[in-house]
Amino acid sequence: MDQAYPADPPLADLLNDVWLRLDPGVAERNAPARHLVLATVGRGGGGEARTVVLRAADRRQGLLCLHTDSASAKVAELTAQPLATLLLWDPPAQVQARLRCTIAARPGTDEEWQRVPDPSRRAYGGGPPPGRPILSPGDYGADADRARFTVLEAEVAEIDVLHLGGLRHLRARFARSDGWQGQWLAP
């Protein structure tokens, strides 16, 4: 096997690269990491997924934050099974990061609520609750409800990175349990 491939980056670069991609997702509307996919276990026992907006990323603590409505299905799903994955896919770079997390739902703080722009507050609240059958779209009324504003705190346990854009495919896994030292994997 060809050990001396000139294009292989140091292992640590793959971890740095993930956080460098996550950071702009918090602030920039068009960053690839703006939208992640949150995969949970559904109440029926199968895999569930939806697109979410990244609200905070803290590399030092290995923590990501999302905002949601306390009445959403994902809160119920995460309460029953907190082990979930946040998926980052950056199409131009052909980089995928699977962040395996333990996710806890907690009420948003006043400080967090103050930072939500006025029109966006209507995403937290309203009736009937999300996912409930209605007769026509007009039977739903959006309304801001401070009490339903919920923060999902995702403590990252493991990051599985895949680079498909280079001379060959690279894959590595980094785990909190060993201080993120990392391990190459077969892609």
Add this chain to the structure above:
Amino acid sequence: MDQAYPADPPLADLLNDVWLRLDPGVAERNAPARHLVLATVGRGGGGEARTVVLRAADRRQGLLCLHTDSASAKVAELTAQPLATLLLWDPPAQVQARLRCTIAARPGTDEEWQRVPDPSRRAYGGGPPPGRPILSPGDYGADADRARFTVLEAEVAEIDVLHLGGLRHLRARFARSDGWQGQWLAP
């Protein structure tokens, strides 16, 4: 509540729209539906997700196909728990479709294998198997192995559609069980 919102499309349009978005994903490299996210239940019990390439979409049968390596973790996960979600997210249109499926893995047919371009065949096979620890990227060897070429057949049971791009958010669910007649949901 405002029943007579001029922008509300007929319910059936939301289902048509999903299949019209899926179709180009099969043939066009840059279609938003080229890459879906497959969410499964991991062997550790939590939600897992990865990006996959859509290989076939058949509206009449309500069937989607993906290709994979029989040695990949998703085959083991789907064998243990076939209930999974395929997620379509179309950023310019701000349309999301969550396709809840029962997914079965079967060997790819000769006809399917013939349609896989030569360089892409190396994605099915190689050693060590995907996800196995290696000392350096050079310790993995890609190799085509016809015997490991696997097709994932996803029978769609339910489609949960969300439109965020219009004058107001629209959400509906369509189910095989009632002939896909559809139901508006609170977004």
